[in-house]
Amino acid sequence: MAHAQESHTKRIWLVFIFLCIITTVEVALGLAKPPALYFTQFLGTSLLNWIFIILTLVKAYYIVWAFMHLEGEKKWFRRSIVWTVVFLISYLVTLLLIEGGYLFDTLSPLVKWDY
């Protein structure tokens, strides 16, 4: 049922270019590792890592909205998918990362690095 959808060709190519630019920026930052970002800690990891994570989420948004065409679905269909997934994943990731940090704090004093 193609419910009277007009062509999106132009937008598709724009999104493609946009995704390529973001990926290029990510790779450039990953190769350059600007010290100001790389060595500044913020909320458990470096600023550079936060930039990577945010850029990844921007990419994910454009893939889901434009390519998977979630923007064209009914509002509550969209929400039933996005809210569920976002809630469960943030919950899981938060708990597991806190646990990982705890394991490090507990176990790393027991590891001997100097022979």
Added chain:
Amino acid sequence: MEATIAVNSEGKTDWDGGGSRPFGASYGKMMMWFFIMSDALTFSGFLAAYGLTRFKFIDSWPIADQVFNHFPFIHGDHPMLFVALMTFILIFSSVTMVLAVDAGHKMKKAQVTWYMLLTIIGGVIFLGSQAWEWKNFINGTYGAVKTTEGKVLQFVKDGHQIALSDFVVGEYGERTTHTRENGLWFEDEATLPTYSLQQVISSYEHNPSVLIRTEEINPETKEKTILSREAGSRYLLKATKVVEGASLIENEYGKTAFADFFFFITGFHGFHVFSGILINIIVFFNVILGTYEKRGHYNMVEKVGLYWHFVDLVWVFVFTFFYLV
């Protein structure tokens, strides 16, 4: 050739037994979305477990740039470039897929056919690239030494990691690999490394320019710690074996769990790409046969498109958390 084609003959909608279309979505599309949700949770389970393990060993996790640094036909140290290329390939095949869906909405069969074909080719190239990445990872580049505690010691010269073959003198001469053919028929052993531990240690002692790098990350520089010559000799007393390449049991890059997660997550993703290619091929032939033309809509292309974009989406996250962060 006459194909058997399922067509709604009684004017039924996609939801059987009534004209209801919850959220204005067809049955297949909605179920594909719900499948994608559960699959997304599976992948985030893996990636979150990877995150936990990485945080657990945050002071000694392998640095991705030092592990994945190959580019085809170019020698030397090129981190990130190959995986960036793989990302572009997958994004591009996502674009051709969405163009196929778009052409399907306009009922342009020839366009759908071509875009589906390009999507399949993109998927195959991506899968080939992943196989190449795995090959490099499994074979290893440098080789290292493992200590009694399972820590990995690598060798550097002028601040850059060097391969065992760059400084070790001699061939593995003590004995040959025990196989079923030349020994006990009911036992065999893993392939022997290129060099014996004694050769590695004595070559280190005789070559003052070679230093040892441990897994420990210096928080100031965020680089792996490089030992002095004397400390290196002391560490080598604890060495038990030579490690080359990566398996599920040990790897020359450092933490065993790193290779395990790499194999498991990229393998699971690669399997998704593989099944995506298969489904794409089936849909491709159905497009050629005119199945969807007769059915009156290209919903099937849209559904497989959703799956394909999801595979791309997962790769975006794998790319970030394995190679960038």
